[in-house]
Amino acid sequence: MKTHLFFIGCLSLLLVSCEKELNKTNPNSITTEEYYTTSAQLEKAVNGAYTTLNGSYLVGSSYIWLQDLRSDDLVGTTLADERGDILRGVAGVNNSYVERIWRGWYIVIHRANTVINNTIQSDPDDPTNSLRNRVVAEAKFLRGMAYYELASLWGGVPLITKPVSGFSDFQPRTSQQAVYEFAVQDLKDAASALPATYDAAANGRATSGAANALLGRVLMQMANYAEAKTYLQKVKDTNLYGLVDNSNQNFQEEHEFNKESIFEAAFVPLQDAAEDEGDDYQNGQYRESTNGTRQYDMNTGNGVVLPAPSLIAEFETNDPRRKAMMYDIGDTWAGGVMTQVSWKKYTLSYKNPTPGNVANGINRRMIRYAEVLLMLAECENETGNLNAAVNLLNEVRGRADVVAAGLPKYPIAGTYPCNTKDEVTRAVMHEKRVELCGEQVRNRDLLRWRAAGKLVLMGGDPIAYFKAGKDELLPVPQSEIDRNLALGQGGVTAQNPGY
Numbered sequence: 001m002k003t004h005l006f007f008i009g010c011l012s013l014l015l016v017s018c019e020k021e022l023n024k025t026n027p028n029s030i031t032t033e034e035y036y037t038t039s040a041q042l043e044k045a046v047n048g049a050y051t052t053l054n055g056s057y058l059v060g061s062s063y064i065w066l067q068d069l070r071s072d073d074l075v076g077t078t079l080a081d082e083r084g085d086i087l088r089g090v091a092g093v094n095n096s097y098v099e100r101i102w103r104g105w106y107i108v109i110h111r112a113n114t115v116i117n118n119t120i121q122s123d124p125d126d127p128t129n130s131l132r133n134r135v136v137a138e139a140k141f142l143r144g145m146a147y148y149e150l151a152s153l154w155g156g157v158p159l160i161t162k163p164v165s166g167f168s169d170f171q172p173r174t175s176q177q178a179v180y181e182f183a184v185q186d187l188k189d190a191a192s193a194l195p196a197t198y199d200a201a202a203n204g205r206a207t208s209g210a211a212n213a214l215l216g217r218v219l220m221q222m223a224n225y226a227e228a229k230t231y232l233q234k235v236k237d238t239n240l241y242g243l244v245d246n247s248n249q250n251f252q253e254e255h256e257f258n259k260e261s262i263f264e265a266a267f268v269p270l271q272d273a274a275e276d277e278g279d280d281y282q283n284g285q286y287r288e289s290t291n292g293t294r295q296y297d298m299n300t301g302n303g304v305v306l307p308a309p310s311l312i313a314e315f316e317t318n319d320p321r322r323k324a325m326m327y328d329i330g331d332t333w334a335g336g337v338m339t340q341v342s343w344k345k346y347t348l349s350y351k352n353p354t355p356g357n358v359a360n361g362i363n364r365r366m367i368r369y370a371e372v373l374l375m376l377a378e379c380e381n382e383t384g385n386l387n388a389a390v391n392l393l394n395e396v397r398g399r400a401d402v403v404a405a406g407l408p409k410y411p412i413a414g415t416y417p418c419n420t421k422d423e424v425t426r427a428v429m430h431e432k433r434v435e436l437c438g439e440q441v442r443n444r445d446l447l448r449w450r451a452a453g454k455l456v457l458m459g460g461d462p463i464a465y466f467k468a469g470k471d472e473l474l475p476v477p478q479s480e481i482d483r484n485l486a487l488g489q490g491g492v493t494a495q496n497p498g499y
Helices: 002-009 039-054 062-069 082-088 096-116 130-154 176-193 208-221 225-237 247-251 270-276 309-314 320-325 369-382 386-396 400-404 421-436 442-451 478-483
Strands: 074-076 261-265 279-282 285-288 305-307 364-368
Touching: 039 096, 039 130, 062 074, 062 082, 062 096, 062 442, 074 082, 082 096, 096 130, 096 478, 130 176, 130 208, 176 208, 208 225, 208 261, 208 364, 208 369, 208 442, 225 369, 247 320, 247 364, 261 369, 305 309, 309 421, 320 400, 320 421, 364 369, 369 386, 369 421, 386 421, 421 442
Parallel strands: none
Antiparallel strands: 074 305, 261 364, 279 285
């Protein structure tokens, strides 16, 4: 089934043959109409969408690199390949990491479309359609996530709402606004139909809380702070989530699916990878054998990619989150003694006796409750509720290890007084960076704040290479322009400006 789902999922692979060949009927194959006859089969199909999300095109590797390399959280030491081009802002139309992200999200979309467009009418084993409805909602969550990611990275993209089977299904680019609006509707549909929780055996599936939190992200990217606040408040009002006591628990295997986690990309623990032979369906969904990023490759104590000096300086004295996320010079680990500040977050080095570049099975927390509180604080500030925003910031600083370290609450005289909207915005910028660094959040924050003219509050644009009118968006992969003959139709150019 995994092989079957891979090949039906890849949009690009569906289109490499000529149309004459695509139109042929294979009497030995099973069509989607013949296969998708039960709710359980639909569930297997949506598992295929999770497969891609967790795989190397996306969260298992490429997605992590691209998002954080476009932020100011990282500096490279030996990045001479295409990742280095992203870090320096010179990624071109043939950059393989850019291409993988585009292709990965469209595979997710194709697999989600397969579920959404093949919903069954009746199944004796699912008489109330509860499984069918949940699975379709999961598919809409994943499709909404995919279109949000595509729109925020590329602007307008082809909006595909049914499985692609031939050249006639090609679509031109639509506007960024239209793609965002489509994602919002998908996520609203998902939030209304998904359960709030699952049994432990199904941990990792999308919940209504995850859909509402992601709605908040999308609406904030659209500068719709009032509506974003509504959905973020729904997450808070469930009382299902809270902050773990120690920051490092969010990045360790032993504390996966904790009370702070809202949505995780699940990975098989490293010790199980050999038995799983690379991948497996576990807990009701796909779990990649290892997290291929290793949080920027710990190489004998000196990371290929390191925390940026500006990020290191952002942490207040004694902030325990720095120790949870980074090694300092002189710290010991399995490979010896650190000679420079390096990443600790999402590495196995806190318990792994073997030095070197080690893959791991730590789940990637894609949405956690601390981010919801910080997004909500920003929304409250943007809608004129400064006191509510400060209270939410202080809720994040109420984490047990932060309190024990003696960090002050906002307002902080001299640095973050929080008397005006701009002062609260600066506090939000600070708190989000130290809480969520290296978690693929900063890039979109910078895009949003830049568009609103707010980077002046940070002392100017932190991305040295940034050129207005170009670097807001990534280049559309040349392979997609060559493949999709409709991409530049409808009055929209196939390629983004500057490439």
